[in-house]
Amino acid sequence: MAAIETQNLTRTFGNLTAVENLTMQVEQGEVLGFLGPNGAGKTTTVRMLSGIISPTAGRATVAGLEITESVEEIHERIGLLTETPGFYDRLSARENLLYFGRFYAIDAEEQVDTYLKRFGLWERQTDKVGTFSKGMKQRLALARTLLHEPDILFLDEPTAGLDPKSAKEVRDLIMDLKRMGRTVFLCTHNLEEAELLCDRIAVFQARLIALDTPENLRSSLFRREVVVELESLDDTIVMAVRNLDFVGTVRKDETSLTLELRDFDKNRPALVRAIVEKSGNIKSVYEKKHSLEDVYLALTREEEQP
Amino acid sequence: MSRGNSTQKRIANVMRKEWKVIFSDLNSSLFVSVLPFVIMIQAVVILYLVSRFAGPAALQNTILREGMEAWLQTFPEIAQLSAAEQFQVFFVGQIPYYFLLIPAMTAVSFATFSIVEEKQTKTLEPLLATPVRTWELLLGKSLAGLLPSLILTWIVTGCFLVVITALGWGNLIQYVVNRQWIISLVILVPLVSLLAFMLGVIGSSRSSDPKGAQNLAVIIVLPVVAIIIMQLVGAAVLVTSTLLFLCGGAAILDIVLLKAAVGLFQRESIVIRWR
Numbered sequence: 310m311a312a313i314e315t316q317n318l319t320r321t322f323g324n325l326t327a328v329e330n331l332t333m334q335v336e337q338g339e340v341l342g343f344l345g346p347n348g349a350g351k352t353t354t355v356r357m358l359s360g361i362i363s364p365t366a367g368r369a370t371v372a373g374l375e376i377t378e379s380v381e382e383i384h385e386r387i388g389l390l391t392e393t394p395g396f397y398d399r400l401s402a403r404e405n406l407l408y409f410g411r412f413y414a415i416d417a418e419e420q421v422d423t424y425l426k427r428f429g430l431w432e433r434q435t436d437k438v439g440t441f442s443k444g445m446k447q448r449l450a451l452a453r454t455l456l457h458e459p460d461i462l463f464l465d466e467p468t469a470g471l472d473p474k475s476a477k478e479v480r481d482l483i484m485d486l487k488r489m490g491r492t493v494f495l496c497t498h499n500l501e502e503a504e505l506l507c508d509r510i511a512v513f514q515a516r517l518i519a520l521d522t523p524e525n526l527r528s529s530l531f532r533r534e535v536v537v538e539l540e541s542l543d544d545t546i547v548m549a550v551r552n553l554d555f556v557g558t559v560r561k562d563e564t565s566l567t568l569e570l571r572d573f574d575k576n577r578p579a580l581v582r583a584i585v586e587k588s589g590n591i592k593s594v595y596e597k598k599h600s601l602e603d604v605y606l607a608l609t610r611e612e613e614q615p
Numbered sequence: 616m617s618r619g620n621s622t623q624k625r626i627a628n629v630m631r632k633e634w635k636v637i638f639s640d641l642n643s644s645l646f647v648s649v650l651p652f653v654i655m656i657q658a659v660v661i662l663y664l665v666s667r668f669a670g671p672a673a674l675q676n677t678i679l680r681e682g683m684e685a686w687l688q689t690f691p692e693i694a695q696l697s698a699a700e701q702f703q704v705f706f707v708g709q710i711p712y713y714f715l716l717i718p719a720m721t722a723v724s725f726a727t728f729s730i731v732e733e734k735q736t737k738t739l740e741p742l743l744a745t746p747v748r749t750w751e752l753l754l755g756k757s758l759a760g761l762l763p764s765l766i767l768t769w770i771v772t773g774c775f776l777v778v779i780t781a782l783g784w785g786n787l788i789q790y791v792v793n794r795q796w797i798i799s800l801v802i803l804v805p806l807v808s809l810l811a812f813m814l815g816v817i818g819s820s821r822s823s824d825p826k827g828a829q830n831l832a833v834i835i836v837l838p839v840v841a842i843i844i845m846q847l848v849g850a851a852v853l854v855t856s857t858l859l860f861l862c863g864g865a866a867i868l869d870i871v872l873l874k875a876a877v878g879l880f881q882r883e884s885i886v887i888r889w890r
Contacts, residue, residue: 361882361883362887380882381748395741396736397636400632400639412625412745450741
């Protein structure tokens with residue numbers, strides 16, 4: 310059984326279609342990165358999947374439960390980290406966590422102790438949340454999300470606005486959750502973070518543009534290219550490589566060549582030989598790695614074109 | 616997997632939090648706890664000043680004369696009292712309705728502080744992702760507002776009776792603590808509290824600060840003031856039957872506003888429409 314499954318999930322607000330025919334599956338224990346520009350409908354999707362708002366059309370299940378029929382049961386099984394942490398500033402960290410924890414059938418006191426310690430907030434537990442920094446509030450929000458040990462987590466921009474150290478702590482936590490077999494639906498703008506944490510990436514802009522592993526997304530969009538850096542580059546070398554039948558497009562700048570190769574692994578040594586034969590002094594040869602940002606920009610650019 | 620806590624526990628949890636939040640703020644806690652006593656002191660001062668400086672003879676030549684006459688016809692047992700005492704009973708008889716301002720204003724304050732606080736701190740969305748049902752949340756908030764407003768009204772009424780006894784008007788209590796006052800305390804006060812709370816919820820759904828939310832909700836004060844004025848000028852005297860009729864009307868209005876508030880207090884409305 311998939312942890313999350315949607316079929317033609319759609320949500321409109323008046324004339325605006327925020328989410329259109331979203332069909333996808335998130336497997337148990339998977340970390341899915343949900344990427345898209347601002348206003349793409351990511352938060353609306355999370356709100357539908359967490360049973361806070363209803364879809365206009367289509368259906369979805371979370372932990373095998375229909376989102377329109379089993380809202381309270383779904384809420385027992387999920388943890389939602391909203392984009393804005395949202396705490397009662399005049400209550401202490403402990404009072405805030407206890408309030409939220411007491412809606413679940415857990416030993417709230419014990420769980421609150423555990424998570425205050427785990428997120429380094431034990432010493433500040435009696436301080437009012439209004440005095441906390443943004444990073445501390447975010448850690449507290451993560452503690453709240455995990456208090457009842459949910460199977461499925463919806464994390465909306467969990468590292469937004471955090472300093473590098475706090476952001477790393479959050480990423481480490483997500484890795485821990487993955488190791489523990491929790492399913493994580495991660496909305497993020499941070500592409501490095503998505504690459505680091507996610508098993509698969511969904512690129513979304515009101516509708517699902519692509520859904521695959523980062524590696525498959527790359528290979529579906531970009532051919533494999535090799536970069537050859539030389540001490541100096543002259544036209545005889547460029548001519549020589551252009552005449553090789555396994556070389557596709559060639560781009561050159563001052564001292565380097567970027568080439569598309571057929572049978573990449575097989576033909577790379579022959580390319581190197583051809584350059585050396587033309588007295589090229591090679592400094593390095595490496596495969597050009599397209600970042601997830603390249604993938605994301607290519608996909609969203611395609612989407613924006615008429 | 617955890618299983619949700621019972622409805623009772625969830626409602627109690629909401630109530631506990633509401634009280635913690637409201638009483639952790641000096642302004643709101645002072646407003647809620649001191650305002651009822653200010654209203655009571657105001658009532659005592661007015662009574663004292665009227666008795667001390669205006670006197671029945673002076674008041675007979677004002678708009679209050681017809682009110683006094685209507686009062687005497689409705690409650691003939693006070694005819695045996697002196698003119699001064701009759702006026703004192705007449706004024707003290709308005710107090711149960713004047714004290715309706717207490718549940719009205721405290722319940723409105725609770726509702727607006729509570730909901731606007733949630734909006735300002737953006738706590739509603741994470742809250743709506745817990746197993747708490749929206750009706751449990753609304754009921755918890757309502758009870759957190761209604762119980763203190765009821766208890767405060769009853770305490771203030773008790774204090775008022777003690778004070779007028781101390782001022783030497785104890786012999787009049789038997790004429791003023793009548794069936795109407797009991798109906799007002801036991802039936803009308805809870806109904807007015809609920810009415811005020813729901814108006815506060817409705818006002819808060821469209822407002823981002825407590826004052827803005829209270830603008831709509833304070834219309835509850837108008838019928839209360841109207842009752843007092845009508846009685847003072849003799850346009851109406853609330854006997855048991857009219858008072859029960861009034862309670863019926865308030866109950867119907869409560870149901871209508873409760874439905875409106877519940878309609879507004881839905882997950883989807885809160886997340887999408889409340890700003």
